[in-house]
Amino acid sequence: MRLKVTVNGVPYDIDVEVEEPEAPQLGAIVIGGGSGSIATPSTASVQATSANAVVAPLAGSVARVLVEEGQEIEAGQVLLVLEAMKMETEITAPKAGTVAKVLVDKGTAVQAGEGLIELD
Known part of the structure; x- marks a missing residue:
């Protein structure tokens, strides 16, 4: 870089070499923990x-199954109840139809996205 500097009224042209400071490198960011153990990522699998x-819609266990195979259902009818963290969630029918297959039983642990009931 070229600079013009005036000292006691006398101008000077000076070539200046500027060194860029090395940017600090970030280490690993660890949130929580403290036990010193390293968490390993895992994948969840659900039935097709x-x-x-x-x-x-969420992970939990089946508290009650309220329909059976071959039963006619209406849109909005409660099909089963999931329990997660001491809270119950009613799973309702998205449309009217017939229950083709019940894929879970009372007490079955399920993951979010896992199939519960198939409709015709």
Whole structure:
């Protein structure tokens, strides 16, 4: 870089070399923990379901199954109840139809996105 500097009224042209400071490198960011153990990522797997399946909106366990195979259902009818963290969530039918297959039983642990009931 070229600078013009005036000292006691006398102008000087000076070439200046500017060194860029090295940017600090960030280390690993650890949130929580403290036990010193390293968490390893895992993947959850769920059963494949048909396009007509009613799926679990959250992970939990099946508290009650209120329908059976072959039963006619109305849109909005409660099909089963999931329990997660001491809270119950009613799973309702998205449309009217017939229950083709019940994929879970009372007490079954399910993951979010897992098929619960197939409709015709």
